[in-house]
Amino acid sequence: MENTIQLTVIDRDGISHELVAPTDMNLNLMEVCKGSDLPVEGTCGGMALCASCHVYVLSDHELPEQSDDELDMLDQAFFVKDNSRLGCQLRMTEAFNGLKVQLAKV
Secondary structure, eight states: OOOEEEEEEEEESOOOEEEEEEEESSBBHHHHHHHHHHSSSTTTSSSSOOOOOOEEEOOOOOOOOOOOHHHHHHHHHSSSTTTEEEEGGOOOGGGGGTTTEEEEOO
């Protein structure tokens, strides 16, 4: 399909979900997960203010540099690892085709 990518999201129960995400709608990973009925709250609406969309990036994709807001929020989050990111800060682009993430514990 044109203007879409494939990604894998592993939920908190270890179940793998193969998702298709549009790249032409300026969606972020949090929105894609919510649209697929995965348990991602996105309480702050994608403003990097709550960490309820915390994920672990498992694939070897080049990611955009983390903003100060994202780093500050991850400093306050639980279960943070070296591969932690906020899903709301990862916009769906062609470069993320094949992205694999796992939802962080809450």
